[in-house]
Amino acid sequence: MEELLERLLEECRPYTEQGRVANYIPELAKSDPAAFGIYVIGSEGKHSWAGDCRQKFTLQSVVKPILLLQALLDNGVEAVQSRVGVEATGKPFDAINASDQSLDSGHINPMVNMGAIVMCSLIHGGSYEERFQRLLELTGKLAGDDGICIDEAVYRSEKAHGSRNRALAYLLKSYGLLDGNVEEVLDCYFRACSIQVDCRALAHIASVLSNRGRLPVSGQKVFPSTLSRYVNAIMLTCGMYDGSGEFAIRVGVPAKSGVSGGIMAVVPTRMGIGIYSPALDAKGNSLAGIHLLEKLSRELYLSVF
Numbered sequence: 001m002e003e004l005l006e007r008l009l010e011e012c013r014p015y016t017e018q019g020r021v022a023n024y025i026p027e028l029a030k031s032d033p034a035a036f037g038i039y040v041i042g043s044e045g046k047h048s049w050a051g052d053c054r055q056k057f058t059l060q061s062v063v064k065p066i067l068l069l070q071a072l073l074d075n076g077v078e079a080v081q082s083r084v085g086v087e088a089t090g091k092p093f094d095a096i097n098a099s100d101q102s103l104d105s106g107h108i109n110p111m112v113n114m115g116a117i118v119m120c121s122l123i124h125g126g127s128y129e130e131r132f133q134r135l136l137e138l139t140g141k142l143a144g145d146d147g148i149c150i151d152e153a154v155y156r157s158e159k160a161h162g163s164r165n166r167a168l169a170y171l172l173k174s175y176g177l178l179d180g181n182v183e184e185v186l187d188c189y190f191r192a193c194s195i196q197v198d199c200r201a202l203a204h205i206a207s208v209l210s211n212r213g214r215l216p217v218s219g220q221k222v223f224p225s226t227l228s229r230y231v232n233a234i235m236l237t238c239g240m241y242d243g244s245g246e247f248a249i250r251v252g253v254p255a256k257s258g259v260s261g262g263i264m265a266v267v268p269t270r271m272g273i274g275i276y277s278p279a280l281d282a283k284g285n286s287l288a289g290i291h292l293l294e295k296l297s298r299e300l301y302l303s304v305f
């Protein structure tokens, strides 16, 4: 497996020169576009890796499936689905209005910013500090990392340059789709996006989602299989921004990408995959990362189709 990962990584390395690192959050513009790594955890517990797989980066939108999981664990499927729908928007993640009419909950899903901001408001806890701590604990458990924390510089940068997310949150509020104090909900969202991980952590989270909610080594059940089905299905249809349809054809597994260049891919019952390559394509997905997943999917017949 290591040999295969090394070979595919080298074959895809030229693509790292074709993408562009995100710069709308100034701190992200400092990422090294040449960084490239992959980590895989198989269902039998075997770890394999290649490249810069221990380099740290922030989750960004890869936190969205975890926000969804936390909201589902706290409120149940029906309550969450009544607040945010499950259909793909076909629009960019930060589109100002996902509908052409007046906005309702069915027009957004948990993988776009509006949906993820609503998820933050659904996490249980006495204060937003406590809500975020619960999310961080769940993320650490899924990632197999007790010391998980946020990247303070990225968090401050997100918060200082978050006008668009503020606009989205206030729009939700104006349509009655967001409860609570908007600035506190947003702060939770900015912190969530700034959680620091590496490819290993992404592979670990993905392996729990591939293993119907069980942690890889201890076998401890963190969430029921109904929730992994829910989250994996939404990642498959909406996880790769408005490139999810093409990704389903090229790769064919549930996955979530983020503007920092991470991709978390779940191969149900088989493996969890974490990739990092910060140079993005026009839709905001890691360009070399998608090529690498496409090749891996072909070699190992990973597509669920």
Ligand code: GLU
Residues within 6 Å of the ligand: 059, 060, 061, 062, 093, 094, 113, 158, 165, 193, 257, 258, 259, 260, 284
């Ligand atoms: N923090 C980013 C934002 O809200 C996350 C976007 C992403 O990774 O898609 O703009």
